[in-house]
Amino acid sequence: MDLFRYATSIYGDSKVVIGASWDLLPWFVAAGAAFIIVHAAVKAIAGRRGHVQ
Amino acid sequence: MTASETRAPVAPVVAPSSERVLRHALFDRIYHWLMAASVLTLMGTAFLPIAGFKFEWLSLHWMTGVVLAVLVLIHIVRALIWQDWRAMILDGADIRDGFRKAKAALGGRGPAPGKPGKYKIAQKLYHLAAAVLVLSIIASGLLMLLKIDTPFWKRNPYWFDSDTWGIIYSVHGFASLAMITLVMIHIYFALRPDEWWLTRSMFGGTVSRDEYVEHCDASRWRPEDRS
Numbered sequence: 490m491d492l493f494r495y496a497t498s499i500y501g502d503s504k505v506v507i508g509a510s511w512d513l514l515p516w517f518v519a520a521g522a523a524f525i526i527v528h529a530a531v532k533a534i535a536g537r538r539g540h541v542q
Numbered sequence: 543m544t545a546s547e548t549r550a551p552v553a554p555v556v557a558p559s560s561e562r563v564l565r566h567a568l569f570d571r572i573y574h575w576l577m578a579a580s581v582l583t584l585m586g587t588a589f590l591p592i593a594g595f596k597f598e599w600l601s602l603h604w605m606t607g608v609v610l611a612v613l614v615l616i617h618i619v620r621a622l623i624w625q626d627w628r629a630m631i632l633d634g635a636d637i638r639d640g641f642r643k644a645k646a647a648l649g650g651r652g653p654a655p656g657k658p659g660k661y662k663i664a665q666k667l668y669h670l671a672a673a674v675l676v677l678s679i680i681a682s683g684l685l686m687l688l689k690i691d692t693p694f695w696k697r698n699p700y701w702f703d704s705d706t707w708g709i710i711y712s713v714h715g716f717a718s719l720a721m722i723t724l725v726m727i728h729i730y731f732a733l734r735p736d737e738w739w740l741t742r743s744m745f746g747g748t749v750s751r752d753e754y755v756e757h758c759d760a761s762r763w764r765p766e767d768r769s
Contacts (some may be wrong), residue, residue: 493712498704506708509715511592517719521726528730535647 562748563765565660565740570625571747573617580610581676581725588718604690607683614676629660629763632670636663659762664731672724675717682714 490512495504566574587603621627635656640663642655661669689699689707702710732741739753749757754765 493708505704506712508708508711509719511715513719514589514592514722517722518726521723524723524727525730531647532736538649 561751563751563754564747565743565749565765566747568747569620571744573613573620574744577610577613577617580606580613581721584610585718585721585725589722600690604683604687604692607680608687610676611680611684614680630666630669632663632666635762636666639663657757657759657762659759660765668724668728672721672728675721675724678713678717679721682710682717685710686714 491510492513493506494508494510496507497503498505583606584603587599587606591597591599621630636658639655639658642653643663645652646655685702687695688701689697691697699707731737732744739749739757743749754760
């Protein structure tokens with residue numbers, strides 16, 4: 490998976506970066522989802538532990 | 543025992559008879575919701591076409607981007623001149639309490655974390671991340687306007703060479719992608735029941751005095767009171 494999008498230079502002899510790769514979109518969504526799941530789990534466990542004590 | 547005697551003492555600026563304390567002035571709430579509408583419009587016009595929903599997105603995208611730039615400029619001026627901008631800056635107490643809170647959440651023992659001022663450490667870190675990303679997006683986006691015709695100017699793509707344009711577009715793209723993660727996290731916290739007191743204040747502007755006393759250190763944040 491590429492981090493960047495590329496195009497051929499106007500001279501036709503090299504690739505130039507033209508921006509971030511949109512293939513990364515699902516990874517950033519997944520990062521948000523992962524944070525939410527981990528935070529919710531930690532809060533739930535901490536809340537249960539506090540409730541028991 | 544009267545009702546006022548059962549409450550914990552608070553800062554003198556909050557009169558004993560006050561039921562509500564002002565957290566967000568109307569101007570700041572309007573700014574927040576206009577910014578939210580702008581960011582969601584920008585994300586929709588940026589990523590829906592990538593996801594396969596084809597429509598004429600460019601005009602709405604750049605015009606909304608200009609609106610966002612103006613909103614952020616107003617916010618910066620207002621924060622620096624009329625608001626206490628230090629309330630959003632991380633300080634030593636935030637870092638100390640952050641460590642204590644993390645330690646307690648992981649089951650460790652030690653001194654209890656203190657209460658925050660107006661904003662918690664997580665809110666300050668979030669604001670810092672959002673500020674870096676939004677300013678990066680605005681700066682790169684304003685430069686990208688040089689590549690399109692608008693009613694105000696003609697395109698001139700020769701300001702920068704292709705490598706520099708690649709950097710500008712990459713900054714815009716990566717910061718925009720990271721904004722997806724940040725917006726998801728922001729909405730998640732706004733919807734959490736233990737954060738509803740904050741979410742409500744972004745609609746109505748105030749928190750109850752009990753919420754203020756429960757969540758905030760009166761020596762670190764002295765709000766205006768509102769009856």
